[in-house]
Amino acid sequence: MPSSSVDTFLASSVMILLALSAMVGTSKLMTPYLTDLAQRDDTGRFQHLASHLLLTTGTPANWGQITSSVPSSLGLAKVSAPQPYELDIDKVTRLNSENIYSLAYSELWQALGVKDASFHIEIRTLFQLSIELVSNSTQGSQSVYEFEITASKSGLPISTRLSSYVVLRDFVNETMSSTSSDGVGTFEIGIPNSVNGTALLLVFAQATVNPQMASLGTYSFGHNSDDPLPNGTFARLSPLDYVLNATLNYTTVEVSKAQVFTFSYNFSLSVRTQSIHTIEYSIPRLLDASPRVMVLTGVNGSTSFAEFVAYPQVPLQIGASFSESIAGSRIAVYRHTVAINSALYEIVTKWGGLSGDV
Amino acid sequence: MAMFDRKGQIRIIESFLAIAVVFSAVLVSVTFPSAPDLSKQKSLASMGTQTLMTLDTNGTLGNLILQQNWTDIKTALDILLPTGISFNLTICDENGTTVNAEVIQNSNLLGREAVSVQYVCATRSQTVRFFVVRLQLAWMG
Numbered sequence: 001m002p003s004s005s006v007d008t009f010l011a012s013s014v015m016i017l018l019a020l021s022a023m024v025g026t027s028k029l030m031t032p033y034l035t036d037l038a039q040r041d042d043t044g045r046f047q048h049l050a051s052h053l054l055l056t057t058g059t060p061a062n063w064g065q066i067t068s069s070v071p072s073s074l075g076l077a078k079v080s081a082p083q084p085y086e087l088d089i090d091k092v093t094r095l096n097s098e099n100i101y102s103l104a105y106s107e108l109w110q111a112l113g114v115k116d117a118s119f120h121i122e123i124r125t126l127f128q129l130s131i132e133l134v135s136n137s138t139q140g141s142q143s144v145y146e147f148e149i150t151a152s153k154s155g156l157p158i159s160t161r162l163s164s165y166v167v168l169r170d171f172v173n174e175t176m177s178s179t180s181s182d183g184v185g186t187f188e189i190g191i192p193n194s195v196n197g198t199a200l201l202l203v204f205a206q207a208t209v210n211p212q213m214a215s216l217g218t219y220s221f222g223h224n225s226d227d228p229l230p231n232g233t234f235a236r237l238s239p240l241d242y243v244l245n246a247t248l249n250y251t252t253v254e255v256s257k258a259q260v261f262t263f264s265y266n267f268s269l270s271v272r273t274q275s276i277h278t279i280e281y282s283i284p285r286l287l288d289a290s291p292r293v294m295v296l297t298g299v300n301g302s303t304s305f306a307e308f309v310a311y312p313q314v315p316l317q318i319g320a321s322f323s324e325s326i327a328g329s330r331i332a333v334y335r336h337t338v339a340i341n342s343a344l345y346e347i348v349t350k351w352g353g354l355s356g357d358v
Numbered sequence: 359m360a361m362f363d364r365k366g367q368i369r370i371i372e373s374f375l376a377i378a379v380v381f382s383a384v385l386v387s388v389t390f391p392s393a394p395d396l397s398k399q400k401s402l403a404s405m406g407t408q409t410l411m412t413l414d415t416n417g418t419l420g421n422l423i424l425q426q427n428w429t430d431i432k433t434a435l436d437i438l439l440p441t442g443i444s445f446n447l448t449i450c451d452e453n454g455t456t457v458n459a460e461v462i463q464n465s466n467l468l469g470r471e472a473v474s475v476q477y478v479c480a481t482r483s484q485t486v487r488f489f490v491v492r493l494q495l496a497w498m499g
Contacts, residue, residue, distance in 0.1 A: 007366020014373035022380050029384065043397040047404070083415055085408060126437050154441040159433070209430040210418050213437050335405065335440045337412045344412065344438075 046332040046351035049114060053121075053349065054085055054336055058111070064090030065241040067101045074111035086339045087347075089312045090240055095121060096313040100238040100245060105319055120319030120350040123312075125291070126337070127153040129205055129217030134186065142190040143223065149177075149185045151205050151215065157183025160205040160215075163263045166191060167295050167306050168199040168223055170257060172266065179205070196224035197304025202293055204263040214263065214343045216291045218308060225304070234300050237309035243272060244281040244294050244309075253305075255279060255298040263290035283311065289342035312340050322350055399473045402443070402495045406475040409438045410491060420481035423449055423489050428460045436464060439495075444470060446494040457489065470496035 056075030063071040076095075078088040094103050109118065128151075135146040145166075151158040157179075164175045166189045179185035191199060200220050207213035220228040234253050238245045244258065258269040258281045265288055269281035286292065291314075296307045322331050331352040338347050413419045413434055422431050435445055447462040477491045 004366060007369060011366065011369035011373055014370065014377075018373065018377050018380065021377075022384075025380075025384050044400075047397070047401060051404075083411075085412070153437055156436055156441070158437060207433070207437060209422075209434045209437070210413070212416070212418075213434070334401065336408060337438050339412070339415070346440075 042330065042353075043332050046117065047334060049112070049117065049119070049351060050332075050334040050336070050349045053112075053119075054087065054338060054347065057088070058091070064088045064092075064094055067240060070103065070107050071111045073113060074108055083339065085336060087345075089341050092123060092316075092340055093240055093311065093313040095123070095318050096316040097318065098232070098236075098238075098309075099240065099313055100236065100247065101240050108318070116353065118320035118352055120317070120322060122315075122317045122348040122350075123338075124315040124346055124348075125215040126213050126344055126346050127151055127158050127205075127207070127215050129203055129215050131201065131203060131217045131219040133219070133221060138193070139190070141194070142192045144188050144190045145221075146186060146188045147201065147203075147219070149179060149187075149203055149205070149217070151179045151183045151185075151207075157181065159183070159208045160185075161208060161211075162187070163204045163206075164189065165202045165261050165266060166199055167202070167259070167261075167297060169195055169197055169297055169299075169304055171195050172259070174266070178208075191223050193224060197222070197299075198225065198228040198306050199223040200295060200306035200308060202261050202295070202308070204261070204290055206263055206290065210344075211263075212289045212339070212342060212344045214290050216293065216310060218293070220306065229303075229305070231307055233307075234298070234305045235296055235307045237294060237296060237307055239283060239294060239309060239311040239313065242283040242285060244269060244283055244311075246279045246281070246296055246307075248277050248279070250300055251276065253298060253300045255296060257298070258294060258296045260284065260286075260292055260294050262286055262288040262292045264288050269294065287342070291343055312345075314340075314345060319350070320352070322352055398497070399471070402497070403473045403475050405439070405443075406445075406473070406493045406495045407477065409435065410475070410477040410479075410493060412438060414477070414479055417482040419479050419491070420483070420487075420489070423457070423479065423491075424481055424483060424487070426457075426459065428458050428462050432462050432464070435462075435493075442498050444472075444496045444498050446472075448492045448494075450490045450492070452488050454490070465498065467494055467496050470498075472496040 055077055057077045057079050058071045058075030059073040061079045063069045076087045076091045078086045094101055096102055130150045132148045134148045137144050151160045159181050160179045162177045166173045175187050177185050177187040203217040205215045222228055234249055236247045260267050272280040272282050292311050294309050331350055333350050336347050338345055444465045444467050446467050449458045451457050472494045474494045479489045479491050481487045
């Protein structure tokens with residue numbers, strides 16, 4: 001074999017090797033950049049989806065109030081809201097699975113219309129209240145309960161004004177107090193010993209800096225009786241479109257009263273319709289910048305109860321579970337402060353690739 | 359014959375030179391910094407703007423500035439912003455003079471990648487006053 005052929009063969013081999021290594025090297029170097037670009041685009045897209053969810057009304061615009069309606073496009077904003085990020089009380093309430101008119105995640109996902117994205121929605125008050133029964137003593141004809149309230153956000157104490165109600169059968173007692181700069185406040189409530197049964201304590205808090213920053217806490221206890229059964233044992237309460245639907249779980253349940261409570265007001269609710277298992281009450285449209293709580297009191301045999309529900313029905317969580325997502329997959333989390341009927345809430349939306357939970 | 363041998367050697371030298379050029383190009387490209395990820399900054403900026411808008415909804419922010427109540431402004435931001443975010447707020451009047459006598463911040467932003475959002479706040483008093491509110495935000499840790 002002539003030496004020129006050997007040279008040519010050798011040179012060609014080296015050139016091929018060179019071209020191949022260049023291609024492989026370029027591909028290896030570019031892959032992470034291309035992947036990163038694609039994911040970055042996803043992040044932007046998810047951010048737009050989160051904003052879209054909170055800034056649009058969806059279709060039909062009043063889908064929250066129509067109990068039989070599943071929206072064809074998803075949006076939680078209030079119709080003709082005077083400011084952005086104001087959400088509709090009924091659209092939010094229908095996200096809560098405890099409401100009989102709630103929507104399933106699959107319906108919400110289809111209404112959003114983005115096939116390759118899954119999401120999770122969490123709505124809660126801006127700060128939390130913890131309630132602790134400190135002491136209980138008998139003074140004359142009544143029992144006096146002392147409670148300690150702590151207002152905080154992730155451990156950060158918050159100074160608040162407090163409005164507390166205790167409800168037991170037809171008895172209602174209101175107390176005003178506050179939490180100091182360390183977030184702790186105490187108050188006493190007296191309940192006559194002539195009544196007994198399940199007592200429900202409702203505590204409304206408004207931050208001193210801005211009353212729109214509100215929170216709510218509840219505490220059930222037995223007054224001269226056994227510990228109360230869990231909320232929802234005797235009736236399922238579902239507020240929507242300023243109507244409270246009370247579905248009674250037993251035919252033996254006797255309802256004595258339904259009331260609505262806010263930071264500043266409380267009223268008895270008037271019956272709208274009534275059947276054997278269901279009672280509907282009209283809820284007044286109060287302008288108080290506060291969550292509102294409806295309480296249904298009554299008896300089942302010898303057991304008294306005080307069932308309650310918040311309107312809007314928060315805290316709530318709905319959507320895909322990202323806790324089992326593939327390690328390393330990107331999940332975008334967005335937090336927004338939203339207004340629902342003048343009170344401020346925190347909404348956290350999580351977005352990711354399509355999971356098997358839909 | 360000797361001439362062909364030399365041609366072959368030259369080709370091999372050329373090939374090795376080409377390899378050296380390509381690999382040096384690859385090495386240089388590796389050392390190039392990647393484009394910065396701006397999505398977190400955009401998210402922070404959006405959150406900051408929305409927070410200031412919320413605080414100003416019913417004139418609260420303007421009232422607190424007029425009352426020079428810097429403590430309550432800090433408390434409001436502590437409640438509205440999620441934990442894990444450092445902030446520093448500066449308030450300037452129409453002439454650009456800083457009006458907040460105290461530092462309004464929850465922790466130091468030094469050494470952190472911060473974003474800054476500006477918001478013009480008008481008071482709802484009889485004599486309307488304008489303030490430029492500059493909020494700097496950064497992720498903690």
